[in-house]
Amino acid sequence: MEDLYAILEVPRDASQADIKKAYRKLVHQYHPDSHPGDKEAEEKFKKINAAYSVLNDPEKRARYDQFGTADANTGNPFGGMGGQDLGDLFGDIFAQAFGGGFGGFGSSRRQSASSPRQGDDIEQVVHVTLLEAMKGVMRDIDVMKYETCQDCNGTGAKPGTKPETCPHCNGQGSVRQRQQTMFGIFESVSTCPDCHGTGKIIREKCSECKGTGRIRRKHTIEVKIPAGVASNMRMRVPEAGEAGVNGGPPGDLYLIIDVEVHPDFERDGADLHTTLILTYPQAVLGTEAKIKTLDGHEETLTVPAGTQHGQVLKLKGKGMPRLNSKAAGDFYVHVYIEIPKKLTDKQREIIRSLADEMKAPVSDEDSGILGKFKRWFQE
Ligand SMILES: [Zn+2]
Ligand SMILES: [Zn+2]
Incomplete structure (x- = not known):
């Protein structure tokens, strides 16, 4: 497992401001827009984002410093980064197998099953058009996730009743067994078979959540996608992930942006490219050409006399906006001189x-x- 501080190239005692600074520098350096098709840079970019999502959050950072992991549930510092598909496929199965009491994969053995744990993070892809990426957009996003059962407040016990302390293990969740052998007395600790490690017995289960304390339900979250987003960018929506377990805080929702390809405009970072078809006389004599921009406006472009096939004309500042900035990229018009196949x-x-x-x-x-x-x- 790579050290998160090493990924961000900062010392362990770096200030939050230093971490932010290092992150900005690296993200700029490894941004997929600057390395199209470069898998290595893309991996690095993802790692940088994942490391930052931990170290930028003082709570997660402290947990990482202490345990070597930021996730209360798993031994993976990247938390629930496994992806949406895995969650969908295995979420229900795991919930059934473990009575919903466990947060997900590889639940930690350090903690007792009844201690509060943060809910898993959710990763979900959001598709936007190139125009939406230019303008920014408010988007209703449907997320399938667990929430705390309202009927039982997450206890899993029928409303009006309470989970009882397991008499077999006295609420410890584990039992000690002593065995007398010819070599001496051996003591072993194992999970309590009566409460399966929770330390609690639910006599009557809550009918709404079937005793799991959580309910899987579609949530619609309104999210503002800012102008200037690009594919593979990650947006964190704090506390919009899975509900916590045993009163723990919810996880986060990570939205992965996917910008659709446009038939008429090609994007290169913040710049846009398009094609202008001219006749031979227009290229020879020059013209004022009308160019349609991405947002549907018409720009008048002066094509000088003697413009060549393949020549590139530039409309400064008419490209995509840059994220969190007033600056914008440029709009490049590639001239194509059409030779007619039919003549009068x-x-x-x-x-x-x-x-x-x-x-x-x-x-x-x-x-x-x-x-x-x-x-x-x-x-
Ligand atoms: Zn319930
Ligand atoms: Zn027990």
């Missing part, structure tokens, strides 16, 4: 005389396969 008789005549004037040798009117056929039939 008049156009053909004019172009022939232009070719004459330019002393450019051109094919005969009747050359080519069609011309040959024509002549063959006439002869």
Whole structure:
């Protein structure tokens, strides 16, 4: 397991401000926009974000410093980063297998089963259009997650009743067994079979949550996606993750941004690129071209006389906004000169005389396969 401080390249006693500074620098350095298709940079970027999500939170940082993990439930400092799909697939199965009393995978053996634990983090992908990434958008996001059962306040006991202290283990959750052997007395500790380690016995289960204390339900959360977001960015929505267990705090929700590809505009960081199709006379003589921008506005672009095929014209500051900044990228227009495949008789005549004037040798009117056929039939 990589050290989170090493990932952010800061000493263990770094101040929160230093951590933030180091994070900003590294995120800039490894941002996927600057390394398209580079898996290594993408992995590094994810690690940096994960390390920061722990070290930027004083509570999680303290837990990490103490236990070497930020997650109260698992031995994984990245918490519930396993991803949404795994949660969906295994969440219910685990909830059933362990009566919902455990937070998820690899529940810690350090803590007794009845101590409060933070709920798991949830990771979920949010798709936005390129225009939404430009403008920012309010989005209702549906999240399937556990919440504390309101009927029993999370105790799992039928309303009006309380979980009782397990008489078998006196609420310890574990039992000691002594065994007399020829080598002496052996003592072993094992999970209490009556309460399965919770230390509590529920005589009558809450019918709403079937004794688990939590209910899986669809939550709709309104989230503001800021202008300038890019694919693979992670947005943290604090405490919007899974409900805590035994009164622990909820986990966080991480939204992974996925910006859809646009047919007419290509994004490169904060810059936008598009194509402008010109006729030969327009490129030769120059023109005022109307360009449609991403947000549907029309910009007038001055195409100077003598513009070449493939030439790139720039509209400064008309690209994507930069995240958390008033600055914006630029809008690049790539000129494409279209050669017509069909001409009217008049156009053909004019172009022939232009070719004459330019002393450019051109094919005969009747050359080519069609011309040959024509002549063959006439002869
Ligand atoms: Zn309940
Ligand atoms: Zn017990």
